[in-house]
Amino acid sequence: MPHYEQFKDYEFKAPDNWVEGANEDLPLVVKDHARGFRLHVQRTSTRELYLRQVRRFATQGYTVDQQVGLMMDKLKEKGLLDNTIVIYTSDNGRFQGSHGLFDKCLLYEESMKAPLIVFDGRVPESKRGRRENALISSVDIAPTILSLAGVEVPKSMQGLDFHAVLDQT
DSSP states (O other): OTTHHHHTTOOOOOOTTBOSSOOTTSOHHHHHHOHHHHHHHHHTSSHHHHHHHHHHHHHHHHHHHHHHHHHHHHHHHTTOGGGOEEEEEOSOOOOTTBTTOOSSOSOSHHHHOOOEEEEETTSOGGGOSOOOOOOOOGGGHHHHHHHHTTOOOOTTOOSOOOHHHHTTO
């Protein structure tokens, strides 16, 4: 991991609902069947294990951020950025010890959220960089891409075009 040293001494704070050890308050069905319960004990149940995982994910995120930056710089260098839309997302989040769970196995808030960044080079800089609280699902991305490209969204396609959220209409 090329950037691990950057986070080696950083003191990450555990979330308020992080559980040390096994969370005995979880429902039996979760303790017996959700792999996140066992993975928490193996990977994040002590402060040391928690910090190791969080540093690894911080390093990974930083590395991805650098690569996206290189791509944006290249688009700008080639004169393509002003006519390019970049959509950045990933799979769902991880518990990282919240609720005494690891991974992304249950529908708690931590595991349902995913980053979603939409950069539209056609939008004036004064209208960029805002945060949105709208609820957007991954199935909404494909119809939005079609809409932004000027292609009609098939009626049979799942999801909703969130273009109106992007341009605040």
